[in-house]
Amino acid sequence: MDWSCSVITVSPQIPNYEILDEVAEGGMAKVFKARQTLADRIVAIKIISPAICLNKEFRQRFIQEAQITAKLNHPNIIQIYDIAPFEDTFFISMEFMEGGSLTERIRSGRLTRDESTRIILQLAEAMNYAHKLGYIHRDIKPGNILFRADDTPVLSDYGIAKSLYHRGDLTTTGSILGSPPYMSPEQAMGRQLDHRADWYSLGIVFYQMLTGAVPFEATDPISLGIKHKQEPPPPLPSHLRMYQQLMDLLLAKEPERRLSSLDEFRAHLEAIKNVPVDTEATCLFTVESLKTAHGESAAQESPTSTRRTERGGSVSSGVWRALGVVLMIAAVVGYGAYKNMTRPAPTYPFVVVTEPVGATVTFAGEEGAYTPGASLPEGDYEVEVTAKGFWPKTFTLNHSADHRSHYVSLKPAKTAFTVDVTPADAKIRILNIQPKYEEGIPLDPGRYLLEVSAPGYEKLTRWTEISGEQFTEQVFLVEKDALESLNIAFVDIPGGKYRMGFDDGGVLWGGDPGQEVTLAPFKIMAYEVTFEQWDACVADGGCTNKADDRGWGRGRNPVISVSWNDAEEFAAWLSVKTGRSFQLPTEAQWEYAARAGSRKRFSWGDQISHKFANYGKDDCCGGLVNGADKWQFTSPVGSFPANQWGVHDMHGNVWEWVQDCWSESMKGVPADGSARTAGDCRRRVLRGGSWYSPPKSMQLVSRDANGVDVRYQVNGFRLVETPTQAPAAGAATQ
Secondary structure, eight states: OOOOOOOOOSSOOOTTEEEEEEEEEOSSEEEEEEEETTTTEEEEEEEEOHHHHTOHHHHHHHHHHHHHHHHOOOTTBOOEEEEEEETTEEEEEEEOOTTOBHHHHHHHTOOOHHHHHHHHHHHHHHHHHHHHTTEEOSOOOGGGEEEOTTOOEEEOOOTTOEESSOSOOSSOTTOOOSOGGGOOHHHHTTOOOOTHHHHHHHHHHHHHHHHSSOSOOOSSHHHHHHHHHHOOOOOOOGGGGGGHHHHHHHTOSSGGGSOOOHHHHHHHHHHHHTOOOOGGGGOSSOHHHHHHHTTOSSSOOOTTOEEEOTTSOEEEHHHHHHHHHHHHHHHHHHHHHHHTOOOOOOEEEEEEEEESTTOEEEESSSSOSOOTTEEEESEEEEEEEEOTTBOOEEEEEEESSSOOEEEEEOOBOOEEEEEEEESTTOEEEETTSSSOOOTTEEEOSEEEEEEEEOTTBOOEEEEEEEOSSEEEEEEEOOBOOHHHHTTOOEEEEOOEEEEETEETTEEOBTTBOOEEEEEOOEEEESSOOBHHHHHHHHHTTSOOOOOOOTTSOOTTSBOOSOOHHHHHHHHHHHHHHHTSOOBOOOHHHHHHHHHTTOOSSBTTBSSOOTTTOBOBOTTSOSBOOBTTBOOSSOOOTTOSOOOTTSOOOSSBSSEEEEEEEEOSSSTTOOTTOOOOOSSEEEEEEEESOOTTOOGGGGSTTOEEEEETTOOOTTEEOOOEEOOSSOOOSSOEEO
16 A cells, blocks of 8 residues: 655544554654553554655555564564554554663663673564564664563564565665664675674674673764774673673674574573672772873873772872872882782683583583682683583683683483394384384483384383483394284184084975084184284285275274185195194084084074174175174174184174085085085085175075185185094083
8 A cells, every 4th residue: 555645743633542642753653652442551653754754665664564563473572453544644553662762771871780681681582583483673772672561671663674585675785774883794784684683783782781882883874884894892891701702702793603593692691690790890990090090091180180990989189199109119118029929820700601501510620610700810621511411521611811701512412222123023112202213213311111012922011221322222022822913812612412404493404304423622713814814824925815805994804805725825824833733614613613502593592683693684685784783794803792612703794614515415424523525626615604694594504605716705714723632531412
């Protein structure tokens, strides 16, 4: 919006604001104290000045100030409430600062060293926050530093701020904006700026807070800019010498050598905080004051004038003359002794600034305990620096009049942590940290909860204490039983006698009265083989068919789409892996284990129920969700109650392959319960029904058959293990 300009009245009438007083007038705008009536709060109203209103660039800066400041949300940056048009111009409504400006506090001469440190650190935090968001201030000075009623310092006036992330800028190349006493050398020269320019300006402000004056003064901006570029700042007074190294870093001419890190700045202030005032500053009579007393100053004072001591008192000229006489007498009397004296070596405050802040500093030699700010002669000093979480280090520090504050930095004590584990493919987790384990992961020294697991091995969980630059933990996992690792459980089936293919309902197999079979004890899987177990066989190279789960889920779901030949592969693989002998059950074993002593149509009784099995529609065929049967297709193994002998899912879920060749008749069933090898061996028997089957296919005597290579989504299997010993005495009879 390009507003035209008009004269600002003494008390402008702005809707929703009651003007209370005019508080300031700057080069760009007038500032009024006002009450925002609807919000019922005191605010500052800043209205663009008529003198610069016609200048489009300055109008844009006025808008930019509000837009930038509104994006900055920090306790030490002024808050913007509103920006809106007013008559032929516009205004900014912002937080009203009742505590005045830093300029006023510096002029009062009442800023203490601690107070100056508190203020400058908060301003540095605000400045650093703005830098992280991509904005440099470019005009940091005492006049732009205000105070709230609670004494909180606040950075204001982002009118000439610059975005670090956008090339579009109101300042053309070579133009100079800012306040000359506080400009960095690169700003004074009109060069490209970054955040380091603000750190220089902050250093000038800090210098002025400590001393009461800026380090450079000149009669015109050009001369002042040259001083910023070429002249070193005057050294700090002796009682502020502990700040000298920090000030040198802040006011470095080259940006790349300038301190521009908030952490480093904070570390310097922390180290300086407890340094006592230099005793040299408390000396009543200095060499310069004695020269003045003897008439050696360039501008002589009258005999009746008084002179100021460094402590601020006054001493008459007569006293100075008397003191001169005393010193002359003392010089004559003590001259002979003086000739034989060795003049004491000069001493300077010794300060070690550490990163991290608060690290412990001790002398490695015989200098005694380290005390921040203690006066020491020039020379090299070895100090040992330690801090929790960092590697200790010994530094040799050259101490002199020009190097009194020494910055040292420790490396974080990260330990390269490695787990040397057997087996090598084990999975490793560190449970009490978020980062994922990788070989050589850098960790802080300390205790870590380690979890190591691998298929076929007992999981290990234990705490380990790591230290040093490198640490290797040796782990040997204990191999567990192969069946346990695969979550395969077997149920012991007692030996016994029963009539196969017959129940209390009468003859069921093509007019055959059934066949009496006597079985030796054996073991049968409590559940059908799952995808989890099948996938382990595939991964180990024992099974070739990856088996399609049809999108119904793997894991604990029964494996489907496996042929009779596939089931034989799995049995052979598991036998080799465990050193035991497993095979598909015979038809006689399967029915015997499914009955669990029952002579009913189903192991639980004569009535079919979805409470006990996963099966299909009554009128054939297709999956059905009904009551406890929550699955349209296969259900996870063990989802229904086991029979009396602890075997699950013998009815429904999936048809189960058995060893026997197919035959329509009961004739020829071996009386010892072994597999029938006569008949059509290109087809093998399936028992138990599936999720797809109607109720009649769920009966204990129901049978089906498929070719040995057929892979249907309704077919699965389970295995048995037959002991080699003879049947136990007292076998059960069904």
